[in-house]
Amino acid sequence: MLNEKLNWRYATKKMDPSKKVPQEKLDRILEAVRLAPTSSGLQPFEVIVVKNPAIREKLREAGYGQSQITDATAVLVFAAWDNYTEARINDVVTLTAAERGGKSETMTAYFDGLKGMYLPRSAEVNFEHAARQAYIGLGLAVTAAAFEEVDATPMEGFETAKFDAILGLRERGLRSVAILPLGYRAEEGDWLRGAKKVRRPMDQFVTVVE
Numbered sequence: 001m002l003n004e005k006l007n008w009r010y011a012t013k014k015m016d017p018s019k020k021v022p023q024e025k026l027d028r029i030l031e032a033v034r035l036a037p038t039s040s041g042l043q044p045f046e047v048i049v050v051k052n053p054a055i056r057e058k059l060r061e062a063g064y065g066q067s068q069i070t071d072a073t074a075v076l077v078f079a080a081w082d083n084y085t086e087a088r089i090n091d092v093v094t095l096t097a098a099e100r101g102g103k104s105e106t107m108t109a110y111f112d113g114l115k116g117m118y119l120p121r122s123a124e125v126n127f128e129h130a131a132r133q134a135y136i137g138l139g140l141a142v143t144a145a146a147f148e149e150v151d152a153t154p155m156e157g158f159e160t161a162k163f164d165a166i167l168g169l170r171e172r173g174l175r176s177v178a179i180l181p182l183g184y185r186a187e188e189g190d191w192l193r194g195a196k197k198v199r200r201p202m203d204q205f206v207t208v209v210e
Contacts, residue, residue, distance in 0.1 A: 002143070002146075002147065005146040005147050005149070006143070006146050007197055008146065008149070009142070009145070009146040009151070009152065010192055010193070010195070010197065011153050011154065011192065012068065012151040012152070012153050012183070012185045012190060012192070012193075013068070013153070013190045013191060013192050013193075014067060014068070014071070014185070014186040014188075014189045014190040014193075015067070015068050015071040015072050015151060015153075015181065015183035015184060015185060015186055016071070016183065016184050016185065016186040016187065017070070017071040017072075017183070019073075019183065019184035020073045020183075021073040021074070021150050021182055021183060021184070025148045025150055026049070026073070026074060026182065028144065028148060029076075029141055029144040029145050029148060029150065029182065030047065030049070030076075030141075032140045032141065032143070032144035033047055033076075033137040033138075033140050033141050033144070035140070036136050036137040036139075036140040037136060038133040038136060038137075039129070039133055040092075040110075040111075040114055041092065041096070042084075042088075042089070042092050042114075042133070043092075043133075044080060044081040044084065044088075044129075044130035044133050044134075045078055045079060045080040045081065045130060045131075045133055045134035045137060045174075045177075046079050046172075046174060047076050047077065047078060047079075047137070047141075048076070048077040048079060048167055048169075049074050049075075049076055049077075050074060050075045050076075050077060050167070051073070051074045053070070055166065055167075056069055056070045056075060057070060058166050059075065059158070059163060059166060059179075061162075062158055062159045062162035062163055062166065063155070063157065063158040063159075063163075063179070064157055064158065064159075066155065066157065066158075068153045068155075068181040068183070069179075069181055071181075071183060071186075072153075072181035072182055072183035073182055073183045073184075074181075074182050074183075075179055075180070075181045075182070076141060076179065076180040076181075076182065077163065077167065077176050077179050078134040078135075078137060078138050078176070078177055078178045078179065078180070079134070079164075079167075079169050079172075079174035079175060079176045079177065080127060080130035080131040080133070080134045080174065080175055080177050081126070081127065081130040081173060081174065082123060082127050082130075082170070082173050082174060082175050083123040083126045083127060083173070084118040084119065084121075084126045084129075084130070085119070086115060086119060089111060089114060089115055089118070092111070093107070093108075093111050127175060131175075131177040134177050134178065135177070135178065138154055138178050138180060141180055142154055142180065145180075145182060150182055150183070150184070151182070151183055151184055151185045152180050152181070152182050153180065153181050154178060154179075154180050155178065155179045155180070155181070156177075156178055158176075158179060160175065160176045160177070163176040163179075164176055
């Protein structure tokens with residue numbers, strides 16, 4: 001049951017570098033992210049999977065020394081588009097038409113409407129919107145990792161400009177917004193391992209409007 005897996009997971013503070021996540025599990029987690037819903041299906045972010053140890057050492061320095069970055073099997077970097085452009089939206093139109101058997105007047109009108117809304121806005125406003133879409137993917141990744149019984153630690157605690165420089169993201173029109181190391185919890189040295197999960201009770205968290 002999914003909720004049992006979500007109760008099992010926690011933000012792992014220390015991972016065991018000797019335990020490697022099988023590639024098939026990583027692939028299934030990434031597929032869950034690819035299938036994540038996004039506004040108008042634009043998928044305005046990418047996932048960079050960092051396995052290279054030397055690069056992860058640099059990322060750890062830019063991540064305030066957090067050991068999960070180097071001890072995990074891989075680090076997923078969620079990088080949002082720095083802006084919505086006509087070319088990027090047209091690429092989505094082309095892909096959609098190819099997958100659905102061609103363009104229709106309804107589809108063309110819909111994406112023309114998106115251009116009319118997004119393109120006049122500032123790049124920063126568009127980036128913030130794209131970043132929120134990336135967080136939907138991050139949530140799916142955390143959930144999929146729990147389902148696979150892979151430990152995952154979602155992080156915002158890193159210097160985004162340094163991550164962008166190390167990974168060459170700005171040159172690709174991307175900006176890092178969150179990272180997710182994936183690995184397996186260490187037997188010792190994790191102060192949070194075994195601690196009871198603490199969440200507000202349902203009646204203080206959910207309001208039902210009937």
